[in-house]
Amino acid sequence: MATRNEQKWQANFNKLKAYIEEHGQLPDKKKEPDRNLLNWWKYNKRLIKQGKMDAERYVKLMMLSNMRVRHL
Secondary structure (H helix, E strand, O other): OOOOOHHHHHHHHHHHHHHHHOOOOOOOOHHHHHHHHHHHHHHHHHHOOOOOOOOHHHHHHHHHHHHHHOOO
């Protein structure tokens, strides 16, 4: 059974994935409803740079990065 943190992380991942699928980009920092997802993305990118990201989560986040590139 997944922990509460794992469930929350997965929920944010799913929201961001849906956003990118719909808009082809990361949320706009100037739009209030989207700012939380963008901050979540930035926080996780910081964890990657610090070497603190779980390998499974890293792969998922890289998938989102690739989705953004395909829309350009």
